[in-house]
Amino acid sequence: MIRDPKGLVESYPKVPLTVDCVIFGFEENKLKVLLIKSDLEAFSGKLSLLGDIVKHNEELDDAAYRVLKERTGMNDVFLEQVRAFGSPNRHPGGRVITVAYCSLLNIHHHELKIHDNDLHWHSVASLKEMAFDHKEIVDVCYAWLQKRIQEHPLGFNLLPDKFSLRELQNLYEAILNVTLDRRNFRKKFASMDLLIDIDEMEQDVPHRPGKLYKFNFEKYKKSKRKWVGIDF
Amino acid sequence: MIRDPKGLVESYPKVPLTVDCVIFGFEENKLKVLLIKSDLEAFSGKLSLLGDIVKHNEELDDAAYRVLKERTGMNDVFLEQVRAFGSPNRHPGGRVITVAYCSLLNIHHHELKIHDNDLHWHSVASLKEMAFDHKEIVDVCYAWLQKRIQEHPLGFNLLPDKFSLRELQNLYEAILNVTLDRRNFRKKFASMDLLIDIDEMEQDVPHRPGKLYKFNFEKYKKSKRKWVGIDF
DNA sequence: ACAAAAGTGTTCTTATTACACCCATGT
DNA sequence: ACATGGGTGTAATAAGAACACTTTTGT
Numbered sequence: 001m002i003r004d005p006k007g008l009v010e011s012y013p014k015v016p017l018t019v020d021c022v023i024f025g026f027e028e029n030k031l032k033v034l035l036i037k038s039d040l041e042a043f044s045g046k047l048s049l050l051g052d053i054v055k056h057n058e059e060l061d062d063a064a065y066r067v068l069k070e071r072t073g074m075n076d077v078f079l080e081q082v083r084a085f086g087s088p089n090r091h092p093g094g095r096v097i098t099v100a101y102c103s104l105l106n107i108h109h110h111e112l113k114i115h116d117n118d119l120h121w122h123s124v125a126s127l128k129e130m131a132f133d134h135k136e137i138v139d140v141c142y143a144w145l146q147k148r149i150q151e152h153p154l155g156f157n158l159l160p161d162k163f164s165l166r167e168l169q170n171l172y173e174a175i176l177n178v179t180l181d182r183r184n185f186r187k188k189f190a191s192m193d194l195l196i197d198i199d200e201m202e203q204d205v206p207h208r209p210g211k212l213y214k215f216n217f218e219k220y221k222k223s224k225r226k227w228v229g230i231d232f
Numbered sequence: 233m234i235r236d237p238k239g240l241v242e243s244y245p246k247v248p249l250t251v252d253c254v255i256f257g258f259e260e261n262k263l264k265v266l267l268i269k270s271d272l273e274a275f276s277g278k279l280s281l282l283g284d285i286v287k288h289n290e291e292l293d294d295a296a297y298r299v300l301k302e303r304t305g306m307n308d309v310f311l312e313q314v315r316a317f318g319s320p321n322r323h324p325g326g327r328v329i330t331v332a333y334c335s336l337l338n339i340h341h342h343e344l345k346i347h348d349n350d351l352h353w354h355s356v357a358s359l360k361e362m363a364f365d366h367k368e369i370v371d372v373c374y375a376w377l378q379k380r381i382q383e384h385p386l387g388f389n390l391l392p393d394k395f396s397l398r399e400l401q402n403l404y405e406a407i408l409n410v411t412l413d414r415r416n417f418r419k420k421f422a423s424m425d426l427l428i429d430i431d432e433m434e435q436d437v438p439h440r441p442g443k444l445y446k447f448n449f450e451k452y453k454k455s456k457r458k459w460v461g462i463d464f
Numbered sequence: 465a466c467a468a469a470a471g472t473g474t475t476c477t478t479a480t481t482a483c484a485c486c487c488a489t490g491t
Numbered sequence: 492a493c494a495t496g497g498g499t500g501t502a503a504t505a506a507g508a509a510c511a512c513t514t515t516t517g518t
Binding site for chain 2: 467469470472473480
């Protein structure tokens with residue numbers, strides 16, 4: 001029976017701990033991810049995720065929100081932990097454990113004010129080599145997003161508050177890398193009855209303007225769907 | 233531009249890192265989890281997950297496999313990372329980050345030889361308070377399992393190699409906490425065509441014996457299903 | 465003979481797919 | 492007038508849900 005938990009914990013080996021944010025945005029009908037250039041000479045020119053060490057007494061989620069806030073100036077952004085990455089050799093400076101977070105935001109709701117390290121949006125589809133194991137982390141988070149967006153209303157975080165059905169469909173098509181039937185797509189969302197018709201139209205489009213909608217987060221929260229279906 | 237990654241990493245704050253395994257089994261038509269009694273006096277009498285520190289230069293997955301091997305004597309057990317838990321106050325001895333793993337094994341394929349700390353199977357449904365944040369970890373892993381078992385053939389890891397359709401259905405009913413229609417359940421698995429009829433029958437049952445099946449892992453691996461369906 | 469679970473089909477309902485035409489707007 | 496995407500319905504198909512009786516074995 002151990003009476004001195006502090007002594008026990010002090011005897012444990014310790015490792016540096018960071019969070020890395022995979023911040024997705026949507027622009028020009030492409031899924032983008034916010035990246036910087038690595039400032040390690042070993043990864044000179046390579047792209048890197050936005051990350052930071054986790055501070056003493058800081059919640060993991062809070063560390064990730066802090067990174068997000070520092071880099072984008074935005075609060076209240078969708079953020080969820082995906083998983084930890086901890087291969088002993090993932091960092092050239094020695095072992096560093098990182099906890100990866102997936103974040104979704106509307107690119108046009110903020111401007112990148114801090115352009116340190118060449119902070120820019122990059123198309124996910126065309127990402128090549130990255131620093132550390134960051135390409136693997138992006139791949140895992142992208143797969144996570146593809147799955148999640150089919151089962152939860154995450155996608156709306158990537159769009160403006162008001163959006164047209166076309167924009168919504170473009171979002172799904174880009175993320176899932178498929179083409180969807182327009183009528184069936186609209187029927188599907190109509191049957192869910194989670195879009196609010198705000199009685200506004202698109203402006204300044206070079207064609208017939210579409211209606212604009214908002215997502216009914218209130219109604220969604222109340223609808224505790226519980227369904228069971230075995231399928232693999 | 234940083235030329236000395238080692239110096240950089242050494243400047244990072246460090247925290248102790250552990251893995252905790254939520255080891256599920258299935259017995260008497262109940263989902264069970266393998267637990268010990270905590271050996272911290274602060275949690276005297278409380279139940280605890282099986283965990284250990286992650287060694288220097290050890291992969292996270294390997295650390296989890298090691299815990300599993302040490303406690304159950306089994307190799308080749310299903311194991312998957314769920315997520316990291318890192319609240320600053322989750323351990324009374326100071327901050328400890330843990331990475332939670334979910335593991336599935338057939339209870340009857342091994343005997344618990346090492347009964348240190350009162351190692352035993354406990355019914356998941358009746359778990360009360362636990363040491364640390366381990367109840368939360370079990371809850372998260374259980375929810376993870378409920379979701380995963382509907383989309384991937386994980387459940388077979390909890391059953392013997394040869395099993396009857398009744399056993400399979402009992403497993404799904406226990407984990408998902410629902411009752412399923414027997415005919416529809418059988419039809420579903422028949423249509424998947426992933427069960428191998430091994431032409432054997434149950435033995436020593438006090439009723440009409442059922443046929444025994446194996447799961448066709450080979451065929452499953454080859455069937456790269458790719459479907460898209462928005463539903464939330 | 466009885467208890468207990470195995471095995472098996474059909475109908476109904478619901479969700480998914482495939483598909484083509486006219487409409488409103490800007491240039 | 493033309494180009495561009497908005498908006499809409501129906502028929503066919505597939506998947507899921509509901510439901511009852513006969514069979515086989517052990518006691």
